[in-house]
Amino acid sequence: MTRNALGLFRDPDSALAAAGRLKGAGFERPELMSPIPIHGVEEVLGPKKSVIKRFTLVGGLLGAISGFTLAAWTAVLYVHPTGGRPIITLPPFLIITYEMTILFGILATVLGFLISARFPAIRERIYVPETAVDRFAVVVACSSDDLLQRAESILHEAGAEEVRRIAEGDS
């Protein structure tokens, strides 16, 4: 069973430094938890990519297509000539297209966010309530007791205020 070493820090810089050292020591990518977004994580732990932008783009394109199709197709399905305008009237239909582009873009962004950040959390995940207030935590998964001890010592060295062991799914 995988166990986790956890270090609590009072400031983000020390936490980040500790995470960097752990990574340097060959541990799996440590996880940071914080009450506010920490800047400079990517410099220490490597760049992060998110798929959200692709979701937004695809959603927007899909919205544009479906928006215009909705307007034009439904106008053709039951033809109601109005005001001497063509059945497929471009300027108003482009407005519908515009709105639907944004609507689908927004919905796709949300979907992308939920998928890429793996929400909602169905499986129990490690959490440290102090990090929602004013502590910065570094969590690293260790497969053996040896590694666990090494990780703890690294965390202590980095100036952790408190070091704990947590098992996955422990509540």
Next chain:
Amino acid sequence: MQTEVRQARFADVNDDVVRSLVVTGRNYYIALGIAGFVTLTCFFFPWFYQLYYGIGAAGMNSPTVWGTYLASFIFWIGLSHSGTLLSCVLHLTNSEWRKAMYRSAEAMTFFSLFVAITMVMVHIGRPWFIHWAAPYPNQMGLWPNFRSPLMFDVMAIMTYLTGSGIFIYMGAIPDFAAVRDRTTGWRHHLYVLLSLGWRGTDKEWHRLGWAYTFLAVLIIPLAVSVHSIVSWDFALSIVPGLHQTIFAPYFVVGAIYSGTAGIVTVMFVLRKYMNFEHYITKLHFDNLGKLLLLLSLLWTYINMLELFTGWFSGTSTEYEQLKYKLTGFYAPLYWEMILFCAVAPLLLISRKFRTSFVPMLILSIAINIGMYTERFLIVATTLSRQYLPGSWRVYVPSLVEISILVGSLALFVTLFLLFVKIFPSISIYEIKETMGVPKKHGEHHDT
């Protein structure tokens, strides 16, 4: 040590916000009771009366078939314009002062939109068939008419409601998580669901940041489009005084203007009654005041342009329209609007005025009264004077209409009062960001 002080303050933010949600004073219940009662008696009862008897309960007549309901609709849509739009713009430009106020501003957007949609329901003759304006397959094989500016409205407002609802929710996820840890009982379960299991890991922050920024980018053009589309409800007609190219920017500016004034009002109330004096400060009022001044000047400029283009057109209908607006039956209202929205805001030039709370409150309310008048005049002055002089007729709102107007304000207040007890009305994590990040031990001793 300074770090100690700062860390203590971090916890204070959580305490303050959780307290604002959990601890409920007697005054809150009294306020909620009054607002709910007024909503019931002044909004719902007259509305049911009107549903039973028909739109005839309102004061509308043959040329002026649109009245205060539509004016209220534009007003509420306008009020919705500052919250999310301003929040998005300030988010993208990394403005520090946004962070204390944006949550309640966005809530204002959301609830204004809600009230605006109820105003549409009140406005139309057969609201029980309103679903016909929604595109869905049905046995009649009939679809809404997408050539209609009213359909643009339906699509735009639904998109805006979805967008601003998602935006305010997404920004609040970390706060729900913070509140979740401190609450028990039904509240705990509510916040567990709302926070989706947020843990505040670096990955989650990264994803949230991106998604939030994308939403902001999408919502800014959306918000601009919403009010320009509302203006096209009018500008696409051929009624003199409504058929104006200036209407889209006019409406957008007016919307942001009245919305910003609305934010000032809400800020004042939150600061005073939710004990957020530390977070909502003179700085916010100063900045909002500057914004208001800018918008008031823009608004005045567009109003002058509207008069000018009407005069420059040289057609008899436009002349008549202008003359009626400036000197006719509704002229006192017109000049009241000029006083409240163009002249009075000039006081904002003074920094002392901008940083005094009560005068700002009074001015913000005056601006919104003026802006309501503007919307009323757009409908009333133009429709009562159209092409054929044979059917000119003045329109005066009836008691039912006035009551529903008052009731819609109460409905908004009720919704807002419920909101402040469910949503953290200031953003916990962003307030913390503005407080400064804690530094390493040993660095930055007091200077």
Next chain:
Amino acid sequence: MNFIDRFMASWRKYRKPGYYEEFDYAWTMTVDLDRCTGCGACVTACQAENNIPIVGEKELGRGREMQWIRIERYWEGEYPNAKLSFIPMLCQQCDAAPCETVCPVSATYHNQDGLNAQIYNRCIGTRSCAVYCPYEVRYFNYYDHHWDAPLEQQLNPDVTVREKGVMEKCTFCVQRIRQAKDHAKDDGRRRVKDGEVQPACVQTCPSEALTFGDRKDANSVVAKKMNDPRAYHVLEETNTLPSVVYLKKVRANAD
């Protein structure tokens, strides 16, 4: 390839203005203002034919009268030298009608006879068509109207009674046009003949100021009247292409 061709064909088809140049009939009314005496018989006839509610004194005072055709009176000059002129105003059945585009639920649209149709039971009562109409000839049902006994006996079964919250307007007595077409079909004829159908107002007008017919038929009465040099459209500058043609009043001692 076939799909693309079909798509392009329908695209071209639907990018053309609907029915704009190819009406089956182009029903037209001419109003000779020289002949109009302002007697109001047309208003009454319309009231009887189309089940138009009687709103009563109080509602009339509040500006909620219902008259699908109304006589507008215009005075020129001061009392001793005052001149009075009348202009009957009814739905102009515009070919480029502003009211049609604005309806969100397609309750009003243009049909193949060049008529501006209003489907009452589709109407949700946004009243935007009345705002967009420059002629102010759309009337809104502010209440559920009722007919005191025995007036309900004279309701026309071919015309529906409108509910509260619904917009209504002149239809050129579509029930009569429908009947005329029905008869033409029964007789095995393809088209309705000129003079075979008349709206109630035209039928009633004692001075024959109003005429009705198909302007596509060059020999019809209306087509001839439209060539009169006095012919004009009301509010022509709004470019609504009305189907009601007015013939200007000519004054003997025009100054």
Next chain:
Amino acid sequence: MSVSIVHTLRVLRPAAMIALVALTGLVVGFYVNATFFPGTSPEQPINFSHRIHAGENQIPCMYCHVQARRSISAGVPSVNKCMGCHAEVATDSPQIRLLASYFETKEPIPWIKVHDLPDFVHFTHKRHVQADIECQTCHGPVETMDVVSREAPVKMGLCLDCHRKNEVEHGTDCWTCHK
């Protein structure tokens, strides 16, 4: 410590179950009500059976509903027409005696209209009969019914589908059917 929404979902399960049951009940109830209690087969003054007349005895529809081919409404036959046969046929049956009593007192039978269209619809039987549309298209299999009920959904969709399929001239123009 760990976090997940599962626990809360578990807590909310009873509430969700109640909501689900209520929703299912509503849907099922609506369906059952619409299917088994349509309210469109009223009890008529005389238990006239279309099954016996149109079904077993093969009397053509137009024999009784004479107006259908030349009028807007199909019309109900006069009591006289009923008596044309029933002066001889099944005179002993209590229902026929009831019919005869209407005939003797010279009163019309207060039939209740089953296939009633809203006031805003213009429909002529004439056009449709002349176009050889089967009565059953809109009225359902009347010849199998003891008590007539509205089986075909006589709604706008039905009219439109048929008008589209048969390419009726201006069949989708609103003013063809609405007045």
